[in-house]
Amino acid sequence: MTVSVFDITVCDWNTGNRIIAESVYEVLYNLFPSHVLISLPYWEPFTPMTLDYVRESDYVFFGGGNHLSSRLENFFWGVTEENYRSVRNVLLLGLGWWKYEGRVEENAERVLRHTLHPGLLHSVRDSYAKEKLSSIGIDNVLVTGCPSMWGLTPEHCESIEKDKSDSVLFTFSSDYAPDMKRDSQILQTLKKNYEKLYFWPQGPADCGYIRKFDFSGTVLPANLPALDNYLENTRTDYIGTRLHAGIKAMQHSRRSIIVAIDNRAAEKGKDFNLPVVSSEKLEKIDGKINSSWRTKLKIPLDNIEKWKRQFKQ
Numbered sequence: 500m501t502v503s504v505f506d507i508t509v510c511d512w513n514t515g516n517r518i519i520a521e522s523v524y525e526v527l528y529n530l531f532p533s534h535v536l537i538s539l540p541y542w543e544p545f546t547p548m549t550l551d552y553v554r555e556s557d558y559v560f561f562g563g564g565n566h567l568s569s570r571l572e573n574f575f576w577g578v579t580e581e582n583y584r585s586v587r588n589v590l591l592l593g594l595g596w597w598k599y600e601g602r603v604e605e606n607a608e609r610v611l612r613h614t615l616h617p618g619l620l621h622s623v624r625d626s627y628a629k630e631k632l633s634s635i636g637i638d639n640v641l642v643t644g645c646p647s648m649w650g651l652t653p654e655h656c657e658s659i660e661k662d663k664s665d666s667v668l669f670t671f672s673s674d675y676a677p678d679m680k681r682d683s684q685i686l687q688t689l690k691k692n693y694e695k696l697y698f699w700p701q702g703p704a705d706c707g708y709i710r711k712f713d714f715s716g717t718v719l720p721a722n723l724p725a726l727d728n729y730l731e732n733t734r735t736d737y738i739g740t741r742l743h744a745g746i747k748a749m750q751h752s753r754r755s756i757i758v759a760i761d762n763r764a765a766e767k768g769k770d771f772n773l774p775v776v777s778s779e780k781l782e783k784i785d786g787k788i789n790s791s792w793r794t795k796l797k798i799p800l801d802n803i804e805k806w807k808r809q810f811k812q
Contacts, residue, residue: 500534502527503556505541505576505589507564514701515743516564517723522646523562523592530810531558541566545577550585558810562592563645565763567628569600571607578610588616593645595624596631599762608635622646622806625766641802644771647746649803651796659794660754663736666695668719668729668748670739673708676760682740684781685758686712689738692788697733699726701741727751738784742767745774749794756787772797 504527507516527536537556539549553559566575575597578586603611615621615637622643623629629640643649667689671682689696696716700706706721719725726744729735730751737748737755742764745757759765759775768775772795776783 500531501537501552501556502531502534503537503539503552503559504592505559505561506538507541507562507566509538509540510542512702514721514723514726515741518743518747519563519593519645519647521723522649523560526592526646526649526807527560527562530807541576543577544579545582545586549577550582553586553589559589560592561589561594563594563624563647565595565597565624567594567611567631568597569603569607569631571604571610573597574607574610578614580606580610583610583614586614589614590616590619591621591623591640593622593624593643593647594628595645595763595766596628599627600631603631603635611635611637619809620806622803624763625770627762627766641799641806642770643799643803643806644767645743645746647743647750648767648771648796648798651746651749651798652800653795655752656749656794656796658752659749660734660736660752661793662754662791663692663788664734664754665693666697666733666735667693668697668699668733668735668737668739668744668753670699670701670741670744671705671708672701672740672760673704674702676740677708678760678778679711681760681778681781683712685738685740685784686714688781688784688788692785693736697729697735699729699741699744701744736788738788740778749796754794756784758784770797771799 508520621640699719700721740758740760745755748755757775760778764775767773
């Protein structure tokens with residue numbers, strides 16, 4: 500018995516994808532403890548071996564990330580008009596839409612309707628992704644949030660700090676919507692409010708980007724073990740534009756403020772009460788830092804259990 504998963508960490512520098520993939524694999528290992536799990540490359544056009552695994556697996560999942568789009572050329576997935584007929588019954592696991600877009604184009608609709616499983620329920624990241632799929636007649640969809648958030652239950656959120664720490668971990672998105680003016684304003688706010696500042700580079704370009712600022716604090720190594728080690732052993736807040744660094748901080752019960760620079764954080768804020776501040780309202784960060792508040796996420800636990808239950812029948 501085999502289960503295949505398009506693995507968003509393969510040939511990808513973005514450590515945020517590793518945070519997502521950790522949770523994807525945790526979900527799948529719990530659902531299929533006796534199955535062999537096969538990791539498939541997701542980025543490049545599919546090889547004959549990839550297509551063989553897709554055909555032979557009992558289930559095929561595409562887990563996490565913002566890899567769907569209204570335009571086929573914007574898919575962050577190796578499916579093309581040339582190979583999509585060989586791909587069937589793929590199940591979405593917390594996938595989201597690339598960005599706010601218009602109507603789904605005809606070729607993208609054709610590929611999605613052919614490749615996605617027509618009968619079993621799909622799990623998507625937010626209501627926007629569900630609406631886009633529904634617009635092309637794909638209605639077997641549940642909004643579950645990203646798997647990285649599934650453990651942020653009300654009980655877990657009770658363990659998250661409610662008051663300001665002396666230290667702060669922050670991130671910037673140098674490869675994705677960089678903005679020196681915005682990021683300088685964030686950094687000045689952090690310097691004013693915290694005794695110790697730590698920067699975590701989520702990707703290689705972030706290491707060079709932070710050197711453009713007047714920052715003399717600590718730069719953590721650009722890997723996930725370094726982030727986990729810091730969050731495990733340091734009483735800290737998290738503030739930054741990297742969404743999944745903030746989610747990882749909450750997994751470690753650290754108070755987080757995520758600066759929303761795209762549809763991912765904005766939609767999660769609306770759907771799940773994620774603690775976000777719009778990049779257009781940076782002045783609100785100071786007040787949020789200096790107030791006491793509980794993290795109260797609204798994770799759709801019923802939808803998550805409904806999605807899981809279909810594999811236990």
